[in-house]
Every structure is written in C-alpha cells, then in structure tokens.
Amino acid sequence: MARAVASDGPPKYERPAVSTSFTPFESAVRQLLIMTPDMPATVIAERVGWPGSITWFREHVRQLRPEHRPVDPSDRLTWLAGDAAQCDLWFPPKKIPLEDGSKVLLPVMVITAAHSRFMVAKMIPTRHTQDLLLAMWLLLQQLGRVPRRLIWDNESGIGRGKRHADGVGAFTGTLATTLVRLKPYDPESKGLVERRNGFFETSFMPGREFASPADFDAQFTDWLGKANARVVRTIKARPVDLLDADRAAMLPLPPVAPAVGWVNRDVTTTSASTATTTPSTRT
Numbered sequence: 314m315a316r317a318v319a320s321d322g323p324p325k326y327e328r329p330a331v332s333t334s335f336t337p338f339e340s341a342v343r344q345l346l347i348m349t350p351d352m353p354a355t356v357i358a359e360r361v362g363w364p365g366s367i368t369w370f371r372e373h374v375r376q377l378r379p380e381h382r383p384v385d386p387s388d389r390l391t392w393l394a395g396d397a398a399q400c401d402l403w404f405p406p407k408k409i410p411l412e413d414g415s416k417v418l419l420p421v422m423v424i425t426a427a428h429s430r431f432m433v434a435k436m437i438p439t440r441h442t443q444d445l446l447l448a449m450w451l452l453l454q455q456l457g458r459v460p461r462r463l464i465w466d467n468e469s470g471i472g473r474g475k476r477h478a479d480g481v482g483a484f485t486g487t488l489a490t491t492l493v494r495l496k497p498y499d500p501e502s503k504g505l506v507e508r509r510n511g512f513f514e515t516s517f518m519p520g521r522e523f524a525s526p527a528d529f530d531a532q533f534t535d536w537l538g539k540a541n542a543r544v545v546r547t548i549k550a551r552p553v554d555l556l557d558a559d560r561a562a563m564l565p566l567p568p569v570a571p572a573v574g575w576v577n578r579d580v581t582t583t584s585a586s587t588a589t590t591t592p593s594t595r596t
Contacts, residue, residue: 392427395562398460403510422448429555442470447573458563487571
C-alpha cells in the first residue's frame with residue numbers, strides 16, 4: 314500500500330521476461346535467418362542442434378522470420394498516391410465446385426493500389442479479355458476510384474507485344490486511365506501484387522473449403538478486410554489508413570460504364586470445358 318501511495322502513476326502489472334528452452338538458440342537462429350531468410354525450420358533446427366519439439370521450434374522461427382526477410386525490390390520504389398495499381402491473376406491451388414457438378418481451378422484477379430497497398434480481388438471464369446475487363450471494372454468500383462495507371466505483365470488477354478488485346482483500348486479510354494504492360498522479366502514494377510499472391514496461399518488458403526466461386530469470393534473478401542487492416546512492414550502503415558489519400562489522387566469513376574462484354578456472364582455456371590485451369594507461361 315505504501316508503495317502505491319508513493320508511486321507517480323497508477324499501479325500496473327508487469328510480467329518479467331521468462332527465459333525458455335528456445336532462448337539459448339535464438340541468436341544462432343537469427344544468424345541463419347540473416348544469411349538465408351527462407352531456410353526451412355527443420356534445417357535450422359538441425360543446424361543449431363535443437364533437441365526439443367519441432368512444432369514448438371517451428372512456431373518460434375515463424376515469429377522471427379519476417380524480421381529477416383529482404384525487402385522486395387518493388388517495395389524500394391516510391392509510389393505516389395493515386396498513380397498506379399498493379400493487376401495480376403492468382404491461381405488458388407484448390408478446385409472450386411460449379412453448378413454443373415464439375416470442379417475446376419479458376420483464376421482470381423487481384424488489384425493492389427501501389428501507394429496504399431490496399432487489395433481487392435475477384436474470382437473469374439476465364440482469362441479471356443472480356444472476363445478480365447469485366448473483373449477490372451467490378452474491382453475498380455470496389456476501390457471507388459480509378460488509378461492513373463493500371464500495370465499488367467505479359468497476360469495474353471490484355472495484350473501481346475506492342476498491341477493491346479481487342480477492347481482494352483476502348484476500356485481504358487472510357488476510364489481516362491493508362492494501361493501499362495511491362496517488359497518481360499521486370500519484377501520490380503509489379504512485385505507488390507505478385508508477392509501478395511504468395512501471401513494468399515500461405516495465409517488465406519490453408520484449411521479452407523469452398524462450396525462455389527461465390528463462396529470463395531465471400532470468404533476472400535472477408536479475409537482481405539482483415540489483411541488490409543494489418544500494418545505492412547515495408548511502409549509501416551495499414552493499407553486501410555492510406556486508402557483515402559490514395560483515392561483522393563485517383564481519377565473519378567466514369568459516368569458511363571465501359572463496354573466490357575459478357576455483362577451477364579456468371580462464374581458460377583462456367584463449365585470445366587471453358588475454364589482456364591492453369592497459368593500460361595510468362596516470358
């Protein structure tokens with residue numbers, strides 16, 4: 314009681330740091346992660362002579378690993394608010410049931426606003442140009458504004474060589490934006506969205522089941538809401554907190570919707586014969 318009266322502030326409980334069986338190994342583990350950030354936990358355990366439970370060791374390594382991952386080259390670029398969004402197709406490694414009873418692998422379009430890192434996504438029936446344009450339009454409506462540049466890589470439904478695919482020019486003209494198709498082997502300019510595709514597979518997919526494409530979208534949208542509220546290590550901010558500034562510098566949505574074709578096309582009825590099941594080889 315006397316100690317509490319003499320204190321300058323309210324009493325609080327402070328739990329002292331507790332040494333565990335992992336503590337003597339932590340320094341050696343960190344050294345290995347500095348040299349090889351992606352070294353498997355089982356290999357690290359062998360190198361440091363860990364004698365205990367591999368499950369518990371793996372959990373400690375999982376907590377330490379993000380501190381030692383190298384910064385992605387794309388994260389070193391400066392992305393101005395409203396300037397760009399990176400677009401890509403992610404291929405979840407799980408077949409999705411369709412209404413006709415078949416199960417297929419379906420692509421997911423992902424758009425990441427480069428400045429805020431805010432993500433939106435939607436499963437689509439094919440990689441045909443019409444489906445890509447429709448998905449872009451639906452996702453931009455979710456975003457609420459139009460980035461001044463939409464960055465794609467060598468996706469055949471968007472264009473090849475020096476030419477956009479049919480309909481892409483009219484689409485971007487209606488939006489008053491510019492679609493940039495990257496040169497081959499240019500990971501720095503689109504690494505943001507590609508790096509997140511790997512994040513989806515390790516953090517969203519494990520243990521999930523999906524009843525339909527609509528069910529996949531519902532689960533993924535809910536999860537993205539949580540992911541967009543997490544602090545991104547490279548920018549030390551939450552995407553949701555930067556989104557307003559990003560949007561303010563973007564272009565407004567057009568008063569008239571762009572012609573995207575197949576407006577009534579529904580991913581839930583796409584048959585296995587029309588669905589694209591694997592990603593093409595990109596050069």
